[in-house]
Amino acid sequence: MDENKQNLNGNGPWWKPGVQLLSEVSTWIVAPIVLALVFGKILDAxxxxxxxxFLVLAGIGFLITCFGIYQVxxxxxxxxxxxxxxxxxxNN
Known part of the structure; x- marks a missing residue:
């Protein structure tokens, strides 16, 4: 497959939108949950x-993650x- 192929709108390689989407969704999965768990442990201690x-912040982190993925x-x-x-x- 030719590495120089353009994506649908003609800017950048064909794989660029997929990588952008993956990074956005991954960020929304990891950041709120990890922050909630770390701060939950600290505040509980x-x-x-x-x-x-810990459990309350984990639940809030999960809800924030769901909202972020929905928006993306x-x-x-x-x-x-x-x-x-x-x-x-x-085409028309």
Whole structure:
């Protein structure tokens, strides 16, 4: 396969949008959950509420992750739709 092939909208290699999407989704998966777990452990140790704050922050981190992934996918689907409409209008 030719490495110099362009993606649908003609800017950059064909694999660039996939890597961007992967990095955005991965960031939304890792960052909120890891931060929530680290701060949950620290706050539980400080206030002596062993699993309570940890579990609450883990749940909040999960909800933030779900919201972030939803936003990324919504924007990506919108972008794909716009590119498809552009391609269809060029062909007509």
């Amino acid at each position: 400080r206030y002596g509420t062993k699993p309570t704050i 996918m919504k924007n990506y689907m919108k972008k794909l739709k716009e590119e498809a409409e552009k391609k269809n209008s060029k």
